[in-house]
Amino acid sequence: MREDTMVEILCGYGIQEPQLQFLRHNENRTYEVIDSATGEHYLFRVHQPLTRNFEGLQQTDKGLLTELQLLEELGQRSELIAQKPVWHGSGNLLTHIEHEGKRIPSSLLTWVEGAVFRKETCESDPVIARELGAHIASLHRFFRSYHPQFDFDSRPSQGIERNSLMIAQIHRGVEQGLFGEEEFRCVEQTIGLVNSRLESLGKSEETYGIIHGDLNMSNIILTPEGEICFIDFGLCGSGYYLFDVGMGTLVVPPEQRLDFLAGYYGDSGDVPDTVRVLLEGWMLIAVLGYYAFQMENQAVHPWIRERMPGFCTNLCRPYLSGERVMERFKV
Known part of the structure; x- marks a missing residue:
């Protein structure tokens, strides 16, 4: 160009x-x-x-x-x-x-001038994890009050349909020799379980609306004044609020995830087990979404080839068997 x-x-x-x-x-x-x-x-x-x-x-x-x-x-x-x-x-x-x-x-x-959010950010200032949760809650409050000029059908959505589409995208990894059918079946079952739980949850004003859709570390900025700023709303659209919360949970160290959740929910961060199960499902979907997006990007193929077996063994299979996995995700 x-x-x-x-x-x-x-x-x-x-x-x-x-x-x-x-x-x-x-x-x-x-x-x-x-x-x-x-x-x-x-x-x-x-x-x-x-x-x-x-x-x-x-x-x-x-x-x-x-x-x-x-x-x-x-x-x-x-x-x-x-x-x-x-x-x-x-x-x-x-x-x-x-x-x-x-x-x-x-x-x-x-x-917006600032530094990209890093694991070390929370380690040097543990309060940041709680502040991040509170900022995502503020963003969701704005979204709930926002009345767009255009229907958000013109934007991406994060839900059952998008999760199902990811299955076909991730199968390309088998076709390209990045991982085997066994890993793919594990991923397929994981997405299927998350979707079945979302079907049971349904959609309501409390659970579903406009979300950021891509709150990974590179889209969270700390300004020189120490303020948190969310950038890159390129995937903003309709979805479950827990997807944003799940991505936010992923970016803070395991030992500070309850602080993050306390910032979002305004309590001890000890969320009900029914919510935690859904939250962990969205954490898995967030990682799998990255795999799906990058499946045609050959530069990322070595990373996917190395990570997918461990992702299935350490996270997907335990989740499928009913174990809690929130603390097992590494930053």
């Missing part, structure tokens, strides 16, 4: 002599942008997924506009720190790049 094309678009946002620094390419191409005149930093996203497993409703114009409008409301109506969408001089939130015969959408967000 030509840099001069991107520079031309960025100038349309009023950025003078923009400097671009490539960051990564997963579901989007992302760049840090510096305005040479003001020194302001921005995040420029070209919504072109790396592999087909990253494709989805979130890259359509309607899906992207739904995300951008949510971010604008989050910045205006909550106390949470959030990246804000930047309007183009044409009066649009989205711009488009012509590349290899395709019209690819792009967007610009404000930059």
Whole structure:
């Protein structure tokens, strides 16, 4: 993709002599942008997924506009720190790049300075685990009060249908020789058990709504002032709130997971066993979701080949047999 094309678009946002620094390419191409005149930093996203497993409703114009409008409301109506969408001089939130015969959408967000959340973050300051839980609870309160302009059917969803789709994506690992049929059957049974429990749970205002959908470590930032900020709402959509809680539980050390849950639930963190079973299921789904997303990314294949047997032995099989596994997940 030509840099001069991107520079031309960025100038349309009023950025003078923009400097671009490539960051990564997963579901989007992302760049840090510096305005040479003001020194302001921005995040420029070209919504072109790396592999087909990253494709989805979130890259359509309607899906992207739904995300951008949510971010604008989050910045205006909550106390949470959030990246804000930047309007183009044409009066649009989205711009488009012509590349290899395709019209690819792009967007610009404000930059949040800070460090990515790490295991060491909690080890050096145990209070952070509880604060993280409280921040996710605040995010969910905002989501419950938010009334989007567009229906969230234009966004990804996290639930039974998505979990079932992952089964076919993960089977590609068998076809590519990353793991065997035995591991795949174990994964399939695990997803099936989680789905059966979700069917019993059903959907209600308390259990299901708008969620972030991707609260891994790289999407949680600690600002220089020590504030927590959630970034990358690219997979934000409808889903079970426990999916966000499960991902949050995964990023803190095992010995601080009750503190995290106390921050979210506002009590001792000793959640009922029925909730804990569902939470552990979503923790498993979060890890399997990463495998599914990366199944066509050859750079990650050695990691999957190494990890899948142990994941089945140490987590999936015990979960299937009724054991509690929350503390067995490593950060």
